[in-house]
Amino acid sequence: MASMPTVTDVALAAGVSRQTVSNVMNSPGIVRADTRERVQAAIAQLGYRPHASARRLRTRRSSTIGIRLDPMIDGISGSVLDRFLHALTEQADKQGLRVLLFTATSPEDEITQLQRLNDGADVDGFVLTSTFAGDPRTKWLIENGISFVTFGRPWGTNDMNDPQHLWVDVDGWAGLHEATRAAQDGGARRIGYIGWPSPSGTGEDRRRGWRDAMLERGDVTEDDLALLEVVCEDGVAQGTAAMQELRRTAGTLDAVLCASDSLALGAMIANPERVPVTGYDNTPVAAAIGLSSVDQSVDEVAAGVLELLTGEFSGHVQGAPESDEPRHRMVKPRLVVREFAAIPMDVPGRATA
Amino acid sequence: MASMPTVTDVALAAGVSRQTVSNVMNSPGIVRADTRERVQAAIAQLGYRPHASARRLRTRRSSTIGIRLDPMIDGISGSVLDRFLHALTEQADKQGLRVLLFTATSPEDEITQLQRLNDGADVDGFVLTSTFAGDPRTKWLIENGISFVTFGRPWGTNDMNDPQHLWVDVDGWAGLHEATRAAQDGGARRIGYIGWPSPSGTGEDRRRGWRDAMLERGDVTEDDLALLEVVCEDGVAQGTAAMQELRRTAGTLDAVLCASDSLALGAMIANPERVPVTGYDNTPVAAAIGLSSVDQSVDEVAAGVLELLTGEFSGHVQGAPESDEPRHRMVKPRLVVREFAAIPMDVPGRATA
DNA sequence: AAAAAACATTTGATCGATCAAATAAAATCA
DNA sequence: TGATTTTATTTGATCGATCAAATGTTTTTT
Structure with missing residues (x-):
């Protein structure tokens, strides 16, 4: 394989100078149309590719x-x-x-x-x-x-x-706000939230999206809202524990939103009533399990x-x-809604005969 | 911020030539010890960093x-x-x-x-x-x-x-062989396998690891082995379906090995008896759920x-x-053994009171 | 001690492209 | 038409490093 052609080779082939070749590549506007075409033909014919390092050395930028x-x-x-x-x-x-x-x-x-x-x-x-x-x-x-x-x-x-x-x-507030609204529009009133402990800018942002949407609608009181919320570190096991606590404290639960898919996956595991759970990040796991989730675009x-x-x-x-x-x-993130039933939760009582 | 020093600057500071500076960096062995130290001191003092593109242009390699x-x-x-x-x-x-x-x-x-x-x-x-x-x-x-x-x-x-x-x-055969051996050593006799359909080089390789280990031990006959195996495409839902089929065909099941963590996660869902399941790839999901898995190192x-x-x-x-x-x-991959109980499979019958 | 060999360091050229300034060509003006 | 501006193209220098070969030093050999 012969070594790669350089600007000089192209210039020679096209009957112009090095600089004109360079101009064709970097500021085509200043080269006369017919010259430009001739140079481009030579480039194509020789299979010329600019040498990235040489260019970077001269221009002092690396792209x-x-x-x-x-x-x-x-x-x-x-x-x-x-x-x-x-x-x-x-x-x-x-x-x-x-x-x-x-x-x-x-x-x-x-x-x-x-x-x-x-x-x-x-x-x-x-x-x-x-x-x-x-x-x-x-x-x-x-x-x-x-x-x-x-x-x-x-x-x-x-x-x-x-x-x-x-x-x-990504506007986490908007994501949770939309997810809350979607649940409300589906008829849910008591919507729980599993989030992260302070201080977490991201966590607080998402939490407020849920909170604001809940208060705007006015289905629950502020006091009630406190019972609908559980805070824990991120993780699947933590999500499971949080869900168990939520079911204990919240009374009726129409839906649960989570600050992450890890938490949502965990929540799913302690969710025999099949309360709709929504996660955050729209990870492959959420897709695999069939969880709704907020996608970060x-x-x-x-x-x-x-x-x-x-x-x-x-x-x-x-x-x-x-x-x-x-x-x-x-x-603005977008809510990906999935059919919850996608996961066949097989349990001892109804195990295949 | 003044522009970066070059080899020439370093050479000047150290009282040597450009090339000697270059040699200190590329073939330190041919420079006399005291000169080398002097140059290195100058490099450190000026905060010199070689210009990657310049080097690449000259050496014709990009590192x-x-x-x-x-x-x-x-x-x-x-x-x-x-x-x-x-x-x-x-x-x-x-x-x-x-x-x-x-x-x-x-x-x-x-x-x-x-x-x-x-x-x-x-x-x-x-x-x-x-x-x-x-x-x-x-x-x-x-x-x-x-x-x-x-x-x-x-x-x-x-x-x-x-x-x-x-x-x-990665030697998939060895991974499945080891996983099978580990299960056998734990007392398992009837070990199922959920794998991928042919043709799949990787899939066949893993499958044979399990098969060979089973036959070597001689706990089951060849005919029996066919009943312990289910083939399906990769995916969580597919894993669940495969597990359900396996439980139907296999009779007693002491353990299940899977060709991937996706399948293993799916299998877990249809696994009320808590038969130990082992996945492949040791993905974060396996870690989160507490599945044993073969790690690709x-x-x-x-x-x-x-x-x-x-x-x-x-x-x-x-x-x-x-x-x-x-x-x-x-x-050679290594088997990561996890405590299966890490996942609290909450079900309606034993839901928190 | 002079000659040869081994080692250490320096000098000039070069990698391939673009910049800046100079020249050539074409278009516009007086 | 000749002077002036605008547009198009070319030339020489340069980016920062390393290569190849030359020069300068020290060590070894005879």
Whole structure:
């Protein structure tokens, strides 16, 4: 296999100069139409492909974004990040961007990695996931003037409309609000909620979606609402325990909403009356079991992240021009309703004869 | 922020030439100890980081491996590939290799992507997953002399010991054999198996592990064995149906092994007698539910892939020197035994009072 | 002690592309 | 028509590192 042709080879074949070839690829507008066609023909004929590293060396940009691959802490919910990663890779590809992975063992280690990739001109910017209040990574990136966008709003100090950095997030409030409404429209009055303990920005956001929808409708009193809510850490076993408690405290239960699919799966297990359970994240498990779930629309999140990273702010807030362009994207999740009966709960009493 | 220092800056600071700095980084052995230390001190002091693209342009290698991110077809089992991806990224990092992602919509499209990344000198080689018999990708890569290793042995035509390409795989036979032995050692005699229909190299491999272990022990006859086996497509619902059938045909059942965690989860649902069920892949779901499962040791697979990719064959078989070095790695999975009782199967009859 | 060999370091060229500035060609104006 | 602007294309320099070969040092050999 002969070595790859270069711009010079193409230029020679098309009877033009190197730079014209370069222009055809980068600013086709300034090249006369007939010249352009001639060059494009030569490119096609020789099978020319630009050498990515050479271009990066000269332009000082890599057309690559870095993202940390999390060590699946919670395996079930972790799949949201995987889906996001897939969507991001796919859409980045369409814009000529590449996605480079890295791993880290701690936020501090992650900063070391960020620095390494940035200094080595390996990436133009980063996408941060699983951010938390007082995250040292965002602080470091801002201080060093590096482009980045987070998947997850800055919980805590910042005003949402004047953030220190660009972000995209999913509106958990709207998701739970919609799920509650859907249950109510289906005739449910007493709708329970299994959520996470404080402090959890995400958890509180989702919880309020349920709470607000319940109070708006006015089917239950505030006091009653307290009995319809159980708080526990995330996990299947925890969900089962929470469901058992809910059935004890709540009295009648027409439906149950959960802050995650893990909890929902757990709740399902202690659910002999087949009370409709709705989860969050629309993970494969929910699909397999036939649980309704709130889907995070990772495609829209990925699109938003790329827009902010390559758009007007190009990944920065500091030093960016005055602009009315919003500095974040709030993505509305969508409720996926499933037929609950999909899971044949076989029990001793009715075991196959 | 001042622009990054270059080799020349370091050379100036250390009072040596560019090349010596380069040598300190790439062949430290040929630099005298005291010079080396002086250079290293300058590197540390200036915070020098080599410019990855410049290096790649000159050396004509990218220190990057490409891997396609699959569009999670089967969400549950898909997590094995995610874990593999994580392990690969982590270990590649330690060797100074980066992992670049890409997506594709079909094997043909994937070939286009492979070509693009290879021609653009973006990657040195590829890791292929989810290979199948007659895979056009392996054919294309071999024809074009591009480095690659597959996760998955070449099912079908090739002799395992004289393959056309390098591969790493997990020994499904050994996994099921061990799982069967473990059940037998626990006193089980009649051990059922829920597997996949032919033709499936992987499925047949696992099935034989169970079959061989059963016959070796001689607790059941060949005829009996046929009654202990059910075949169905992968999926939770399918697993449930298969379990119901197994309970009908098998008579007594001391344990059930499944070809996947999806099937195992399904089997669990139709399992009022709490017959021990073992899955395959050790997915988060298995962990959450408390199922025993065969773990694919993705760390070892990742290590094997990198060894083959960077080792003696450097990702090629064709044109490689005669060598006794094995051209594949067969990784032994390990059985993860879990307490079955972890899942509180609440049923109407014994619902909380 | 001079010659040869081994080791250590430096210099100039190069990888493939794009930038910035210079030149050539075409279009517009006086 | 000749001067001026606009548009199209080319040339030389450069990004930051490593290669190949040359030069300078030290060690070994005879």
